[in-house]
Amino acid sequence: MRDEARAAELRDKLAGELLAAGYLRSARLEAAFRAVPRHAFVPAGTPLDVTYQVDRAVVTKRDERGGAVSSVSAAYVQVAMIEQAELKPGMSVLEVGSGGYNAALLAEVVGPDGQVVSVDIDPEVTERATALLHAAGYGDRVTVLTADAGREISGWGSFDAIIVTVGAWDLSPAWLGQLAAHGTLVVPLRMNGVSRSIAFRRSDAHLISTSAVVCGFVPMRGVGAHANxxxxxxxxxxxxxxxxxxxxxxxxxxxxxxxxxxxxxxxxxxxxxxxxxxxxxxxxxxxxxxxxxxxxxxxxxxxxxxxxxxxxxxxxxxxxxxxxxxxxxxxxxxxxxxxxxxxxxxxxxxxxxxxxxxxxxxxxSRNRPEPTFAYWPTGTTPVHLPECTAVLNKTNGLVTISWPTG
Structure with a gap:
């Protein structure tokens, strides 16, 4: 009981830090963050002061070489990405990359009338996430699937939001296919080795950013993998x-x-x-x-x-x-x-x-507004690009980064 009380104290302290820093903005997400026990989703024995640090990710699985393949992301990144998605009660959300904790936050934000589907390619990861979600009381509010999320998740139709919690080198056509017309795709996109969590929305035949956050994630596996x-x-x-x-x-x-x-x-x-x-x-x-x-x-x-x-x-x-x-x-x-x-x-x-x-x-660029990102799927042609624009070739399309110069 003493540990639970200490965890609640640290969670409230961390919520205050995230509010003060501007990462945590909406009342629903603040309530979710204060309600979901982050420490219930990290490996046993992880110190509470590590679990509740603002910028500390906690690795939950490593590969045979010791590289991280799954983790509970840093708290500031998790809340920033959920804020980017601009979720409302009753929405449907696809989470790419499972761990349990982030899905529980999503379930709290979209409420009992919403839908959260969490997908991971690794059966060990999804088994762990399923067990932890059940233990924390979210077993009937989150559906966890073992699948390659770089492919279409059949039988689920479209989603109001897709939040990718692994580092992606490119956007999967499956994500664009399952994103509702009004939906938001939030993805940690690698651009020549530099990552930003970008919130994209449709604009005619391409996607345009609404926000971007500095981040870092373990790389995607499966069909979306990209080797350095x-x-x-x-x-x-x-x-x-x-x-x-x-x-x-x-x-x-x-x-x-x-x-x-x-x-x-x-x-x-x-x-x-x-x-x-x-x-x-x-x-x-x-x-x-x-x-x-x-x-x-x-x-x-x-x-x-x-x-x-x-x-x-x-x-x-x-x-x-x-x-x-x-x-x-x-x-x-x-x-x-x-x-x-x-x-x-x-x-x-x-x-x-x-x-x-x-x-x-x-x-x-320095001390000027942030750049705008756009994604142009194969078959579309970038138009009306500002003068100060970089173009990066991807497998399934182009990324453009446009810096305001006025």
Whole structure:
């Protein structure tokens, strides 16, 4: 009983934090969040203070290599995505990716006259979700199915909202087919390695965003899976820097052989930012406008790893060279200046390409309204695109990211 009382206390505290931060906005979702015991859906033994942290996801299953394949997402992401769906009592909701907790929140929000269907490809995950939902009193309010949600969920017709709780590289035609004409699709969409939870609604033959939230999710499996390509670059001691490509990997990665053996170049942008200020939109700008964009990871002992607090895991490849986003002290110690450090014979050019985009972001996008996202299914043609628009090719269509410049 003492643990339940402590959990309720922490849940109310967390609700207050989410309200204050603007993630939790509607009265129905606030009531749902205060009612559903989050701790009942995480693995046994998970400390309550971990369970009820605002930004802490709790892994519920790992694969044979230790990678997370299912989790209870961070609380701020869960409530933000449900708010994005703009649910009302009586609505029908398809949840892609099961865990139990999020489905229970959805059931509370749509009420007894609504319908929640939760689908996951992994029978172990759906078995666990079913058992936990029953134990928490939601067994007759949520239908849990084992299926590949990248395909049509037959026998269920259309849904007022589809909320995808796994990282998707593309939009499944099945989701568009089962989304009601007035419906909202909320999906953590990967765009060249950078993710946003985007709420889409139909606009004629395509989809247009109504909101977007910074997020991160375990990747989708099944027909919607998309594998990254990784290039491991050893230094002279055999320690490795890894470049990971979501899309647009170089045609001849052998050009990078031995790239870490030479001296490092630096180019600085003159663009500064104060400590504690988010610049997540810079990463999205890179994803849209920086050809050769990729993620970077460095093993301990490599030169970048020795300066880990002065760089971020975003890089760009140019032929036989690569550069990565770096910072150095600025603003009399209250902030940093953006720049790029680089390796390879043409490292200066790679760093210059990254810095050019830092400066373009600063001039054209920074401190302006958020970009608008659109999805154009195969067979449709993008029209009336603003001048500052990035176009990303997907299997089933195109994604456009348009930044306001006025």
């Amino acid at each position: 390509r990784e290039f491991r670059l050893p230094d002279a001691e055999g320690r490795v820097v890894t470049l990971g490509f979501d899309d647009g990997a170089p045609d001849d990665p052998a050009l990078l052989d031995g790239v870490l053996a030479g001296p490092r170049a630096e180019v600085w942008s003159g663009v500064t930012i104060r400590h504690g200020v988010s610049f997540a939109d810079l990463h999205l700008w890179f994803a849209g406008f920086l050809p050769g964009f990729c993620k970077l990871a460095a093993e301990d002992g490599t030169e970048p790893a020795q300066e880990r607090k002065t760089w971020f895991p975003f890089a760009v490849v140019r032929g036989d060279s690569f550069a990565y986003l770096s910072v150095r002290p600025a603003l009399d110690g209250t902030g940093v200046e953006f720049g790029a450090r680089a390796y390879g014979r043409h490292g200066h050019e790679a760093a210059r390409a990254m810095v050019d985009q830092i400066q373009a972001w600063n001039d054209l």
